[in-house]
Amino acid sequence: MxxxxxxxxxxxxxxxxxxxxxxxxxxxxxxxxxxxxxxxxxxxxxxxxxxxxxxxxxxxxxxxxxxxxxxxxxxxxxxxxxxxxxxxxxxxxxxxxxxxxxxxxxxxxxxxxxxxxxxxxxxxxxxxxxxxxxxxxxxxxxxxxxxxxxxxxxxxxxxxxxxxxxxxxxxxxxxxxxxxxxxxxxxxxxxxxxxxxxxxxxxxxxxxxxxxSLDRFFLPHGFPLFVNLQLVTLAIGLIFSVVLSEHFYSTMMMGFVLAILSQRFVFKDAELKSEVVTGLILIGAALLMMITRDLPIVMVAAPLFIGMGIGLIGSRFLLFFIKLSRHCQRGTSQSTFLLGWESGIAWGVGIGIALFHGDTITALIVALVLVVLALGMYHFTHSWFTNNKNR
CATH class of the missing domain: 1.20.1250.20 (MFS general substrate transporter like domains)
Structure with a gap:
């Protein structure tokens, strides 16, 4: 397996x-x-x-x-x-x-x-x-x-x-x-x-x-993975551009804890593809709840799902970049992941404020579309990764 x-x-x-x-x-x-x-x-x-x-x-x-x-x-x-x-x-x-x-x-x-x-x-x-x-x-x-x-x-x-x-x-x-x-x-x-x-x-x-040089900066042969990660983090940035609640972020932190526990016990021997797919499904479900429902339970379940999804996806993509790196490229793989993660969130926040300020539902719909695109792309990215990993 x-x-x-x-x-x-x-x-x-x-x-x-x-x-x-x-x-x-x-x-x-x-x-x-x-x-x-x-x-x-x-x-x-x-x-x-x-x-x-x-x-x-x-x-x-x-x-x-x-x-x-x-x-x-x-x-x-x-x-x-x-x-x-x-x-x-x-x-x-x-x-x-x-x-x-x-x-x-x-x-x-x-x-x-x-x-x-x-x-x-x-x-x-x-x-x-x-x-x-x-x-x-x-x-x-x-x-x-x-x-x-x-x-x-x-x-x-x-x-x-x-x-x-x-x-x-x-x-x-x-x-x-x-x-x-x-x-x-x-x-x-x-x-x-x-x-x-x-x-x-x-x-x-x-x-x-x-x-x-590109050393310690960017891993060119990890570009497909970089693009896939950007789709996810752009969606997260859009969510952050419309959420202004301490409760949301505190509950999201609990989702991170669940992600750590699930990695250790639920996904320990699972198929490699399962973590990213599960994470994207969780984020997509959270967005659907936020778009279609206005109930108190949504503000508990949605950030919990988003936190767990981010935790699963972030951990797995980081390890994917490390496994793509060749000899003496570990630092480069780390930097590439960092760039994809931080720039995607920054651009997502910027786009959300510039284009969707005051229109929360539209921002969340666009975020959902990005998550669906990321899930569709990952079907091909994962196969590409298994054929190109070096570790």
Whole structure:
């Protein structure tokens, strides 16, 4: 049977790995806290049109690709932990610009200012996240534990997908946008401290590394899987663009817990295709409930199904990218998954705000269409994957 299960090694969970995993969680929190709150700030405080607010949110997804081609050069010529710290430091400064604007109640004279800020934010976040996941986390573990390390650390950032928006909305209600960006800056500073606490061995710089390359950035032969993942995350981004409820995200987190348990017990010896198919069916069922029913039970079942679906799909696609990678391409596979995941959510949020602001049902219908397309495409993507995997 074509099945797969990720083993658990208790020795992986030592202090350095814990520090890097928590840093991964906090780094993701810096962006997810602003997913539901920044559009509100742009629309209400800055008087942006929905189209400009949507472009601002989507610009983050474009920025993720800006520095990827230079990652291999930077981590080979400079201390890799310092590259991550500097990127997070710049991110904190970019968040501070929002703190400054909101604190002084200043209105941006042109939306382009925010477009550039979001693009730059995406660029430095992408750099920090790719260095952290593709290099620093696996540097803290033994070679035979790296797949488990990637799988486990990804769950920390996945939990931030629910905890970030939930915390952002709570902070918004307590202290407004000012408190949200303050919390985001605190998370960024905490990431820098955690990375500094880990001692990474010095590596001699390599002189034969090209300035620009796809190494540690993008896996070209994983493109079909990348497109399939984008369809899913675009749908998730559309959902996030219309959901402004702490209860929704807290229940979604419970769905993540169910996904972890089901992977360990329900899908342990199941056919490899089953997890993604089940995840897409769960998300599709949740969307159908949200579109056709307005009952209290829907706001419990729908986010629970969405959380479980995201958890199953995210975990399995990450392992698919790892298995597609050839020798010395593990870091590249991690970055490719990250780009597909984060950019799809950013673009989904941007499209949802720009095109469907105030029209929740239409946004959910489009999300459902994307999920159906992803399910149809996966029928072919899975066969392609089994014929092209290298591990």
């Amino acid at each position: 074509n099945s797969q299960n990720t083993p658990v090694h208790i020795r992986l969970w030592h202090k350095d790995f814990w520090l890097m995993a928590i840093a991964n969680f906090l780094l993701a929190m810096t962006i997810y806290m602003l997913v539901p709150t920044m559009p509100q700030w742009l629309l209400e405080e800055q008087q942006f049109s929905p189209q400009d607010a949507g472009i601002a949110m989507g610009a983050f997804g474009v920025g993720l690709f800006a520095l990827g081609a230079f990652i291999s050069y930077m981590v080979q010529h400079y201390r890799r932990n310092q590259v991550c710290i500097i990127a997070v430091m710049v991110e904190a400064l970019l968040i501070a610009t929002l703190y400054y604007l909101d604190g002084l109640h200043m209105h941006v004279t042109s939306p382009v200012v925010i477009f550039v800020q979001r693009f730059a934010w995406g660029a430095v976040f992408g750099l920090a996240q790719m260095v952290l996941t593709s290099t620093l986390i696996i540097d803290t573990c033994e070679s035979f534990q790296r797949t488990e390390a990637n799988h486990s650390a990804a769950w920390f950032s996945r939990f931030a997908l629910s905890m970030g928006p939930m915390a952002g909305l709570l902070f918004w209600r307590i202290g407004g946008f000012h408190l949200v960006v303050t919390a985001a800056m605190v998370c960024a500073v905490a990431v820098m401290v955690l990375v500094l606490l880990v001692n990474f061995p010095f590596r001699a710089p390599q002189d034969d590394i090209p300035t620009m």
